[in-house]
Structure formats: structure tokens, C-alpha cells
Amino acid sequence: MIHHMCRQCGVQYAASAAPPASCPICEDGRQYVRWTGQDWTTMEELARERKVVIKDEDGVLSIGVEPSFAIGQRALLAETPDGNVLWDCISLVTDEAVAALSERGPIKAIGISHPHYYSVIVEWSRALGNIPIYIHEGDRQWVMRPDPAIVFWSGETRQILPDVTLIRCGGHFEGGSVCHWKRRDKPNVLLAGDILQVVMDRKHVSFMYSYPNLWPLNARAVKHIAAALEPFDYGQVYSAFWNMRILDDGKGAVARSVERYIKAIAD
Template sequence: MADTAVITRPICRTCGTQYSGERADCPVCLDERQYVSPAGQQWTTLAGLREEGHSGRFAEQGPDVLGVGVTPGFAIGQRALLLRTAAGNVLWDCVPYLDDAMVRAVEELGGIDHIAISHPHFYSSMVEWAHAFDAPVHLHEADRQWVGRPDPAVRFWSGRALQLTDELTLINPGVHFPGSAVLHWSAGDGALFTGDVVNVCPDSRWVTLMYSYANHIPERPQAVRAAADLLAGYRFERIYGAWWDRVVTRHGNEVLARSVERYLRFEIGAVPAD
């Protein structure tokens, strides 16, 4: 983490994506699912974030699930999740920040064997994390164009599902981004890790699916129905969203089905406007 070339690579202040070298714009933020700050495109680096006083944050989010985040919050503000599984540790989603203290803390927990990310808004500093723990990053090939820092650690998968381990399956529901992914953990009562591909609402009795959260663009009803049908084939009691403590703790399958039914009723006009 002391390599000057590493800590000075540009990071977008709005979305947290790290790029290989200097550039004038951030393609992730120029896309209609994201936005450029009203103040214009702004950049920082890992070195800059350290100088500003950022540090790692760790907190339990569920059984064998540790939240990994940044404090003070930065960019989109998501937290990643470290899953402690029978086949080793898996980092689900990623955050823009990493320092030596965070590396030591994760190494004390057994390190990271795999990294898997839900969609391009959370690619962030994924290559930094991959190099720090000598772990591959699994991304769906349909979102290859959004990788800001190409690297041999990034491995692309295709199709609707990838069996990552005996207990873990990456699933491509095809909402929010064509290559979006959720992660199913079959152990125990089952859990689904979704980022905001399936977003856990502040009222955790509900989830929602959107094409753009930042710009309030709803997802296509047919895509939502197809995603729901695909995910109905997996059993999960818990749903872990992208933000701190956004977790459905019981009846996950029912919550998703009920939420999709409500979404479609409004989107296809079956519910009259107030």
C-alpha cells in the first residue's frame, strides 16, 4: 500500500470508481444511472482520502457476515460485506478506500479468497483489494465496458449463474445493469446478497428494483418480472442490501415476491393514481 503509483491513481469523488490513469471525465457518472456533481467532475486518490482522515469501519451485519465500510462516508457510501464461509472468505461488493490497518484487520479474519461485485457503481477500488489479498474479482462480462482499471485479477463470467463454491452462486438477474449480479449463500436458512440490484428499503419489509436510483428511473416491468422468476428458484431467509443495516432478516423469498407484485401493480397501471 506504500507504492506511490498505487495511492495516486485517480478516484472519482461522486461514484468512487478508481481509474488506471488521469482522465477528464468519469464514464460511470456520465451514464444516466449516475450523475456528475453540480460542481463538476472532481477527483481524489487513496493518498488524498488518507490525508482527509478517512479510515475503515467494520461492524457485524448478520451471522458470519461482517460489514466493511469507510468513515467518514465517501462517494456513494455503500458498505461491502465479508462472508465467512466454509470454503473461505468472500468479499461481496467493494469500497473505494483501503489502508494498511484495514488489510491487517481482514487478514486477522483469514483474508479474502474471492471478490464478487454486484454492478459497476460498486467496482470502486476493486483492483486495490484484489492485489492486497491476492484474490480474483468476479464480474459479469456484460458489464466489461465499465471497468476503469483493467487488471489480470479481474475474471469475467457469463450466463445466468456461476457456481463460485459449493455454497455460493452468482446470479445475473439482468436489472439495473445488464451484467448485474446477486450472490446466493445456501448455508443455513439461505441468504441473498444484492447490493442495490435488489435494494432493501428503509422499511425492511420491502425491497425495490430500479434502473436508476439517483435519477428515479424505474426498471422495465418485464425485466423485473424476469428477475423475480429467476430468483424464486433460490431459497433465502435474509436479504442483504448495499447500505449499513439494510437487511431483511426473515421471510426473504416472501418479501421479494410481495415487493415485485406491488411494483408491477403500480408500473403497469393496475393501481389508480391518487
């Protein structure tokens, strides 16, 4: 019995003797099946091809796979006096990476923005001591490897540590969430996945239903994201990929981005 992993989205599946017939996450309109057809690997095979890289990105620890794999996202570590939270995950766990992260203090929980970044969340949970994995219940159907560590939270916010709060924004997925990290001596941070995607000028964010298929969100969905974030103060925004971050006036940047996006899609 093998935990197969989709090469296109990097999500690991429940153990089976043969690979699944298809990957529902990739067959969904927000993603796509590889042009050469569905293909599977395992985390063990991936470890022979790639490595985990950990970098400090202007004070926020980032964790990625190199060479890039699947969607190419990197995880982020929210460090607080009450323990740390691993935000989103990558498709490879190594002893060296676990040791390096654990040196920064105990990791108390994993928070996930949406199904494209489920990766090997159960492997990460077990490697870090069977810590809880927080996923909004709106995305329950996309969990391909069920596990007791997964906590399906409901409602619009969930505080998982005194300084770490998950916020359901929807948009990209029904349960699409971001993470608000309150810091005591630095600007607060919004860990956004690609529910809000920092764009190349690193002064704005944008919003899409599907990024690879260039399928935009409608105005109602974007306004809902803005309303969900309004009660929270944050100065920085880190989205899903290496170096994609806004370091100053993050909340203002999001507000300006919402305004210009809605104006751009208006009749």
C-alpha cells in the same frame, strides 16, 4: 502516473499522468456528475480524510468508509468453511482492515454486483493476495482499471465457492448480479447490492434503473429478476447500505415486493 479516483462514484481509473477528461460512469444516465463539476482524488488522499469501519450486522460482517464517501455503499463478507468472499467493494483499503478481515479466514475471491461499486477493486485484490475479481461480462465496458485479476464470467450463474453462487439478474445494469450465500447453520443470505434495494421498512425491496435520478425499471426487467432468483432458497437479504437488511422470510419479502411493484407501475 497516478490512479485517479472519481469523487462522485468512487471508482479508480488506470494510471495516468493527468486526471481523465471525464467519468463515463457518472455521465451515464444512472448516475450524475457532481453539481460543482467533475472532481478527482486518490486513495492515498482519501486515507487522510476517512477510515475503514467494520461492523457485525446481525451475523454478517460489513465494511464501510466513514465519513461516507461517493455513493456510500458498504461491502459484505460471506464466510464459508471453504474460504470467504468479499462482496462488492469500497474505495479505501487499509492494512488494519485487511488484517481484520483476514482474521476471519482466507478470502478467496471478490464478487461485484455492478459498476457503481467497482471502487478500488484491483487494490483490494492485491492487498488480499491477488485474488480473482468476478464481474459479469455484460458490464465489461465499465471497467476503468483493467487488471489480470478480473474474471469476466458469462451465463446466468457462476459458483465461485461451494456455498457461494453469483446470479445475473440484470435490471440496474446488463450484468447486474447478486450473490447467494448458502449457510449451514443459519438462514441462507442474498447479498443484493442495489440490484434489489432493501427499503426503509426493511420488509420489502425495490428496483430502479437509476436510484439518484428516480428512473424505475419496467415490468419485464423486474420479472426477469424474480425468475433468476426463483430457484434459490434464502431467508435474509442484505443490500448495499448500512443496516438495510431483511432478516426473516427474505424470499417471501422479495416475492411480495415484485408483486406490489408490478401492480404499482401497471396502467
